[in-house]
Amino acid sequence: MPDPTDLTPLVTRLDDAPVEGELDGDHYGAFYKVLTPHMRARGGKLGLVWNRVPPGRAACPAHTHRLEDEVFLILSGHGTLRYGAHRRPLQAGDCVSCPAGAGVAHQIVNTHPSEDLIYLAAGNREPDEICTYPDSGKVMVRGLGVGRLERTAYMEGEPERPLVLDEAGSAAP
Numbered sequence: 001m002p003d004p005t006d007l008t009p010l011v012t013r014l015d016d017a018p019v020e021g022e023l024d025g026d027h028y029g030a031f032y033k034v035l036t037p038h039m040r041a042r043g044g045k046l047g048l049v050w051n052r053v054p055p056g057r058a059a060c061p062a063h064t065h066r067l068e069d070e071v072f073l074i075l076s077g078h079g080t081l082r083y084g085a086h087r088r089p090l091q092a093g094d095c096v097s098c099p100a101g102a103g104v105a106h107q108i109v110n111t112h113p114s115e116d117l118i119y120l121a122a123g124n125r126e127p128d129e130i131c132t133y134p135d136s137g138k139v140m141v142r143g144l145g146v147g148r149l150e151r152t153a154y155m156e157g158e159p160e161r162p163l164v165l166d167e168a169g170s171a172a173p
Contacts (some may be wrong), residue, residue, distance in 0.1 A: 077117035
C-alpha cells in the first residue's frame with residue numbers, strides 16, 4: 001500500500017506522461033496519456049485521460065455505458081459528437097456529458113481534414129461495467145472479458161432434466 005502522505009505519485013505532468021494508443025484501419029485509433037495512473041492503486045475509480053485523435057478518425061466505436069459516466073472537454077480542434085441519432089459539432093471549450101445508464105450510444109469523431117482533435121476524458125472505471133456497441137451488436141462485460149453475446153430464450157440449451165437430480169443419486173424421483 002502506498003504511503004498516503006507521499007504526494008509524489010499523485011502528480012502527473014502532462015508532458016511526462018507516456019503516450020499510448022495506436023491507429024486501427026483508416027478511421028479508428030487515437031493516442032492518449034493517462035493522467036491519473038496512481039488513482040486506482042490508492043482505491044480510487046476516477047480517471048482523466050488526454051486524447052489526441054488524428055483527422056478523419058474516431059478514438060473508439062459508438063458505445064453505451066451501463067455504470068460509467070463520461071465527460072469530455074474539447075481543448076483544440078474540431079469534431080462531431082454522435083449521441084444516439086443526434087449529431088453536434090464540437091470545438092475548443094465544449095464540454096460533453098454522457099451519463100451512465102441512459103442507453104444512448106456516444107462517439108466523438110475528428111471531422112477536420114488536417115487538424116488533430118485534442119480533448120480530456122474523465123470518468124469512473126467500474127469493474128463490472130457493461131457496454132453495448134449498436135453498430136456491431138457487440139456487448140462488453142468487463143468482469144467476464146466477453147465481447148459478443150446472443151439473445152436466447154431463458155431455458156435454451158438447458159438440460160431437459162436438471163443435472164443435480166442425477167447427482168443426488170437414489171433421492172432423485
